[in-house]
Structures are given as structure tokens and as C-alpha cells.
Amino acid sequence: MPLPPRSLGYDPHCWVDTVKTSHSNELPPQSPDWFYVRAAAVARHIYLRKSVGVGRLRKVHGSTKNRGSRPSHHVDASGSVDRKVVQALEKLGIVEKLEDDEEAGSGKGGRRITQAGQRDLDRIAQTAVEGDEESDDE
Structure with a gap:
């Protein structure tokens, strides 16, 4: 379930439609709401893992390139899109940047979920579960 566009509180740039x-x-x-769907996917991905960088997000959101008669190959997603999504989530206080010497495990930095971000995502998940239970009762 994507984050509702108004609750994100972030107006994406003019480039998102092209x-x-x-x-x-x-x-x-x-x-038209693909930026918000991607933001929700990135927030969930970071929520489920200890730390995630833009390079890992590029791999996760990548897809298979159709090369005609030649064999298909996996290609990574656009780094700029994932970077702008992570920066938007960081501006909202959902994720924070890890420094090189922090507990990232490999010591390579990345982003992790903040306490406020975890609380917000838990609240959104709870409302989604309650909505599913209401639709099951009907």
C-alpha cells in the first residue's frame, strides 16, 4: 500500500512525469502517483533491513532489459530516482544517514529508519490492517 500523497508532505519535482x-x-x-509508491517501497525496504544504500535500492528496483533476439539481462534502476526518493524521506525525518563508522555492519554508510519513521510506518501499517479487517467483515 503506497503512502498517501498528502501524508507524505512532499511535492515531487517537475521531472516526475517525464x-x-x-x-x-x-x-x-x-x-501519476508513482513517486509516492516508490517512496513507500523504499521506506518499507529500509524498515525491514538494518541499513540500505542507493546502490542496493537500484538493484532491488531494477528489471530485465529486453534486448530483442539477444538474451535478456538484469539492469539496475535509475540511481537519480532512488536518490531523490531517499532524500525526500530523509527530509521528512523517516530515514537518516548512517556515518561510515556507525553500526552499518560493513562500515559503508547508507540509510536507516529513524524512531519517528518507524512509528509512522507502524501507524500506517496498523490502519491498513484495520481497513482489511473491515472489508473482510462485510
Whole structure:
């Protein structure tokens, strides 16, 4: 379930309607809310792991490139899109930057979820579960 656009409190840049999310795609995303869906996916991905960098997010959001008669290959997603999403989440206080010497494990930095971000995502998940229970009762 994506984050509601108004609750994100972030107005994406003017480029979101023309940019492709990977060079394996021919067209930009068709949904007008794709930036918010990607933000929700990134927030959930960081929530479930100790620390995540933009490079890992590029791999996760990558896809298979159709190369015609040649074999298909995996290509990473656009780093700029994932970087802007992470920066937007950081501006909202959902994620924070890890320093090189912090508990990242490998010591390479990345981002981790903040306490306020964890609380917000738990609240959103709870409302989603309550909404599913209401629809099951009907």
C-alpha cells in the first residue's frame, strides 16, 4: 500500500512525469502517483533491513532489459530516482544517514529508519490492517 500523497508532505519535482525509472524501460511510469509508491517501497525496504544504500535500492528496483533476439539481462534502476526518493524521506525525518563508522555492519554508510519513521510506518501499517479487517467483515 503506497503512502498517501498528502501524508507524505512532499511535492515531487517537475521531472516526475517525464523521467524513466530505468534504462530498460521504454516509457515513463503511467501512474501519476508513482513517486509516492516508490517512496513507500523504499521506506518499507529500509524498515525491514538494518541499513540500505542507493546502490542496493537500484538493484532491488531494477528489471530485465529486453534486448530483442539477444538474451535478456538484469539492469539496475535509475540511481537519480532512488536518490531523490531517499532524500525526500530523509527530509521528512523517516530515514537518516548512517556515518561510515556507525553500526552499518560493513562500515559503508547508507540509510536507516529513524524512531519517528518507524512509528509512522507502524501507524500506517496498523490502519491498513484495520481497513482489511473491515472489508473482510462485510
